[in-house]
Amino acid sequence: MKTRGPIIVAFVIGMLMMIQFFTPNPFFLRLYNIVLDWKQVVLGCTFILGTWSLIRYHIKKIQRHQENWQYSYVTLIGLTVTVGAAGIWKTASGPYPWLFNNIQVPMQSTMFSLLAFFVASASYRAFRARTVHATLLLVAGALVMLGRVSIGAYFSGSILGVEISLVEISDWLLNVPNLAAKRGIMIGVGLGMTATAIKIILGIEKTYLGRSD
Amino acid sequence: MVLLRFAGKGFANGLIFLFTPIQLCDSIAAMDISVRPSAGSMALISAVLAVTLLGLTVPVLGVIPPAPEVSDTPDDWGDALTLTWVPPGPGDLTMGYEIWRLEVEEGGEITPPAFADTVPASEVLTAAGWDMAGDADLGDTVWVDSDLEKGQEYTYILVALTDGAPMPSAPTSPEAPRRQILRNQRINILVAVALFMLTVVVLVERARRGAKLFIRRIAGLEAVEEAVGRSTEMGRPILYVPGLDPMDEVGTVAAINILGQVAKKAGEYDTKLICPNRDPIVMAVAQQVVRESYSAVGKPHLYRDEDVYYVTFSQFGFAAAVAGLMLRERPATNFFIGRFYAESLVLAETGNATGAIQIAGTDSDAQLPFFISACDYTLMGEELYAGSVYLSREPLLLGALKSQDYAKALIIIAIFVGIMLSIVSPDIAEQFKALFN
Known part of the structure; x- marks a missing residue:
């Protein structure tokens, strides 16, 4: 029971x-x-x-x-x-909002701002061009980053007679290969969620109760 | 009937409107032309046109709104009707609307109320037995009348409010709200879920009868044994973070399922497992799961409440506490399984700096790149949900997991069919696409 x-x-x-x-x-x-x-x-x-x-x-x-x-x-x-x-x-006035605004909020902001340094170190590791895949990632990342900033609009050229700008390349990378991969993952997540929910409803999955027997 | 109130009345209300010829034409086009204008009205319009074409200023008050369309509100329990009407044209001085409703007796006829310029429309409607159902703003073109009686017919009049006298529309044709047992817009989802459930049941039954089901190798889950063994060899604890979401998120349930399997392995090797939590309900469930897992491998004495504990509900407070824990306790293995947000990189990079072997798993596509760059193994999307099945290798669960592959195959076929139809026949492709909306 x-x-x-x-x-x-x-x-x-x-x-x-x-x-x-x-x-x-x-x-x-x-x-x-x-x-x-x-x-x-x-x-x-x-x-x-x-x-x-x-x-x-x-x-x-x-x-x-x-x-x-x-x-x-x-x-x-x-x-x-x-x-x-x-x-x-109470929470509307007095020491509580002071504690929240002067201790809690700055501490949270400090943790959040640390992200900038972590992003830098993670990017350095991810973008080291040691393999073909990592090189592709580096090139795609560089193109997207340049295409997102104002200076990117000044880069354009002709490929097979078609005039194309860096912004367009950046948008294409984000909207086609990146979005396709993202959607693939999301379809898998949706199916995984549904399957897990069905398994729990039907009593097939019992691990969340601490036992699988 | 097209009515343009101007001249004396317009001035009396202090309204002067410069009507350009184009605006006038647009207004006439937007008006109800189902009723023939009277000779007087035609003369009036002709006069306005003539004056306007000569470039003179014509003061105009507003336009009688066309009768709204009434239809049954879809996907309801038979207690609502939806009214839609065309927005006023340019130059129309309508400021808003009142919606009046009348219950139509069975077999009864609708007699349009006799409006007069001297009596306000609301008084005429009230005297005729109409009730004011509500009001709508100028920009509104849809209004839902709820709390109605199923099967009872209703008719409506839309009264346009101006600075002058309100202008009522003609009564609508009677309509009765109808009950829907199912939400029509979700029937496609119901069919998909039913098919999926059927596939799960069939494959579970096949697995029960001993059928061999192939599941592809998942590197991140294969590494669990190695990661737990590494902690044991180094004599250091295992850190398991089951995400930041509450227990009602399926990703958290999947994380708890994997926690059960990891706790069993930790129990087998007598290795300490630390599990800090951000949500108190998740903490309570995690405590139960770890306790039961230790008992399942015959090591109930290993369980300590203070190893599976609550930290804080604050997102970055939690990140700071777990990062500090990693630096103090130096766990040899870190598991970040479940749903994470911006703190994912703080956790993964700190763990990376401590030299721990790290296995992450999340269904959050925005956090996947961070985990991939900072962790040794990452369970991506659906792999998170396959975790407990993969680790337990329980035949019944394998059957349910296999159903995901069949569903994916169906989705791939549907995408392929959609692409082909888009090339061959865009019209049919649109209809095909509508099946999934």
């Missing part, structure tokens, strides 16, 4: 949601909205679970004096101060 119960629930809810997609019957629409509401309720409850998991993780780290355990104090103090500020002064 431990495995059969969730499979029955997955089958019934899965079939109802599938029917809801194909019929305009308001009963199924109401049911769908109820499921969405319950999802929000469950998410709210699991945030308590998540916060408890975070607190326990850091308390154990402090207790065991694991590497860099001092930073766990920062996490726990930060969590207490932020939640406390929101609880006492």
Whole structure:
């Protein structure tokens, strides 16, 4: 029953949601909205679970004096101060928006800005022309990048008597070979999603329950 | 009837409009010409034309709107009708619309209300038993009347609002809302899903009877065993990140399925598995999956709640925490499986810098290039969904996986047919294309 119960629930809810997609019957629409509401309720409850998991993780780290355990104090103090500020002064004014705007936002921006350096190092690795494929990627990448910037509009030439600009080559690379590959991947993803959903609804796939028997 | 209110009335309302000949012609073309204009109206139009052609200024108020078209709203439960009308022509001073509705009794006739210049249209309509159903803005040409009674016939009048007197259209022909059991626009999807389900069931049944099904080699999944073994040899943990999406995304379900297989292998080798999570529901499911996987290989004691834990809901907060974890714990193997966003490169590049063997898998086409350049192996798109099947080699699941290949073959045939039809007969190609819209 431990495995059969969730499979029955997955089958019934899965079939109802599938029917809801194909019929305009308001009963199924109401049911769908109820499921969405319950999802929000469950998410709210699991945030308590998540916060408890975070607190326990850091308390154990402090207790065991694991590497860099001092930073766990920062996490726990930060969590207490932020939640406390929101609880006492609410979220619209007071220390909470100050904490958010002056600590959270700059830290997130810092992480995001690091992407520029990571893009540079990843591009360097990807564009090393060691094989034919990598060389093709390098040439295509260079053409697309040049075609995307203002100076690209000034490059044009004649190929077999046809006047063609770098912008057109760049657009062609993006809209034909690149888009074809992208669509191929998306078709595969769509089929994979559908197959996984069907396997779960029909009870063929049970790994998500923690067991496959 | 074409009516152009001008002269005295136009001035009385303080409206002066410069009507060019072209605008006038456009207005007349947009008007309802189903009803013959009266002699008086014709004289009026002729006068306007004559004056306009002479280049003089003609003050005009507005034009009576043509009766709207009423049709059953598609894909509904029989409680709505859709009204469509032509937009006002250039120079028309209409500011918006009121839509009036009348329930038509069975066998009853619709008598157009007798409007008079001295009585407002709304009073005439209310007195005649009409209800105001709603209003529409000037730019609107479609309006849906909902919460109607299935099978009951309704007729409508569109009243154009101007600065002067409102101008009602003729009543529409009666129409009743009809119920659709299925959404007609999704029938093609229903047929495709039904066919796909049938293929899954048939192939699963074939697999159950012991048929050998060929599945192509997937390098990224072949490397899982090697990656787990490497962690064991180095005495370092395995890091598994199941993406950033919540549990109701199929990509996350696929990531959790692969987590189960990876946890089994980690359990077999007594290797520590760390799984930080961004979503608390995913965390709860991941904890259960890892616990069960360890139990399945007879190592339940290996499971610790603090190895599968929640970090934060913040996208870059999560990226910072996982990057820090990689630098502190130095996992020998990193798995980034599921749906990722801009943080994918932060994670993959940090892992690359620590020298870990990295296996990524995502259905997000925008993040694939980043993973390909920074990871040793990448599961692209559909390979992510094949992961748990490939690793478990369970015959029933292999049958379901095989159905994807058949569906892909059908799609390739459809694309080929579409290309050929586009070359041979574009008209038939359009009809063929419509089957998939």
